[in-house]
Every structure is written in structure tokens, then in C-alpha cells.
Amino acid sequence: MLFTLRQLEFFVAIADAGQISKAALFCNVSQSSMTVALQNLEEQCGRPLFTRHAKGIRLTETGERLLRHAKKVLNTVQLATDDMLIPSNDLSGTLRIGVTETLSAYMLPALLSAITARFPSLQFSxxxxxxxxxxxxxxxxxxxLALMLVSNxxxxxxxxxxxFIRSTRRLWTCAGHPLQDAPT
Known part of the structure; x- marks a missing residue:
């Protein structure tokens, strides 16, 4: 039993409109196309999804169950579609960064500035x-991710x-200190 997205769209439209004719107008298809799609869907489910009455149609218990799933599927497809419209180089969301005290002052400001310039929608924690x-x-x-010294x-x-950076170790002394001229 495989449903097409189109069948699910029509099914949700019919459920929301309460009438096949209104759903057909909403979806810009003929009423007969909408009816055939519904019949095919009911055939695939093996049970009726709606009960018909003089003023329109009403969901059966099976229809109610399918409607919950159909709305989730269509919502997920819409989210995926929307996500694909975001340029791949425009990351968004929150990046959680851990950093040591040394690198926090030494490296983090320039790094965050560069990342923000490239990915303006990205937030940092x-x-x-x-x-x-x-x-x-x-x-x-x-x-x-974490920024830390890994040599030690x-x-x-x-x-x-x-x-990111390789740095040689250095000994800092005051001017004239005896270690200043010591061999390394």
C-alpha cells in the first residue's frame, strides 16, 4: 500500500473542505479527478475513508487515522522543501562551542568574527x-565542538x-635574564 503525495494532498483537502467539489476548486483540479483519486486511495486502504451524506462527506474512523498521518507526511515534505531552499552555505541554528580560558581571549574573537561574516544566520552558545x-x-x-590546546x-x-594553529613553545624572560642567551 503506497500512497502518492498527490493523493494525500487531495485527501487532506477533501477532509478540510468537507466536500469533494470545494476540495477540487482548492486544488485546481476537476471534481472527477478528485473523486477518482479518493476512490483509488480508499481502494488502497481497503476501507472507506469518508461517509457520504447530502451536505458533503465526513471522515470515518479509518479516515481520521489516515488524516493524522497524512498531515504529518505533508508537513514533513514541506519542511524538507523549505530546507532545500536555504542556500547550503548559509548555516543557521546555534553552534555550541566549548573553549579553554587561554584560547577564549587569544583566538575566539577573531574566529567568531570570521564565522559570523561567512554564516550570518549562525548563533553561538x-x-x-x-x-x-x-x-x-x-x-x-x-x-x-571545542577549542583547546592539544599538545599537552x-x-x-x-x-x-x-x-588550526601550530605554535612553537617559547620562553619569555625579562631583558638581561641569564636564560635569554641559553642554547635551545
Whole structure:
């Protein structure tokens, strides 16, 4: 038993209008096309979906059940259609980012500015944690991604990582400090 989207559209239109003729006008088809579509749908279901009376038609119990599903299906198809109209490079929604204190001040402002310029519909939710807590937040689904230094921690094997910046370690001293001229 396979229904077409067109059959479901007609079925919902008939249920909403309460008359085949009104539903046909609404869907811009002939009354006979609407009637044939309904008959085919009822045949596929193996039971009547409407009872006919002098002033129109009324859903049967089977029709009520199908109507709930048909509306969900048509709504889902509309959502999928709407989603496909959004340009693929225009991400929207909220990106949950976890960041360590060091990178929060050092790297985050420029990164968020660049992301916002490219994806203006994207919102951010930020949390600041130490690296071990960020790993836990990723595993628990509390954040979508984390920005942290990875050179000093062991990441779990099942984590995917992307290195943004490689930086050499440096020792900072005051002028004239004995370590300033020490070999590296």
C-alpha cells in the first residue's frame, strides 16, 4: 500500500473542505479527478475513508487515522522543501562551542568574527572549561565542538581533531635574564 503525495494532498483537502467539489476548486483540479483519486486511495486502504451524506462527506474512523498521518507526511515534505531552499552555505541554528580560558581571549574573537561574516544566520552558545572538562562536554553532547590546546593532553582515540594553529613553545624572560642567551 503506497500512497502518492498527490493523493494525500487531495485527501487532506477533501477532509478540510468537507466536500469533494470545494476540495477540487482548492486544488485546481476537476471534481472527477478528485473523486477518482479518493476512490483509488480508499481502494488502497481497503476501507472507506469518508461517509457520504447530502451536505458533503465526513471522515470515518479509518479516515481520521489516515488524516493524522497524512498531515504529518505533508508537513514533513514541506519542511524538507523549505530546507532545500536555504542556500547550503548559509548555516543557521546555534553552534555550541566549548573553549579553554587561554584560547577564549587569544583566538575566539577573531574566529567568531570570521564565522559570523561567512554564516550570518549562525548563533553561538559559548562555555569556558578546562581541557579535561571540555572532553567530557563533547562526549556528553553538551557542546558541538571545542577549542583547546592539544599538545599537552591525550585526546580520546574516538575524537576527531582539526589543528588550526601550530605554535612553537617559547620562553619569555625579562631583558638581561641569564636564560635569554641559553642554547635551545
Amino acid at each position: 559559548l562555555v569556558e572549561y578546562p581541557s579535561p572538562r571540555l572532553c567530557q562536554a563533547i562526549r556528553e553532547g553538551m557542546v558541538d 593532553i591525550m585526546l580520546p582515540e574516538d575524537f576527531a581533531t582539526e589543528i
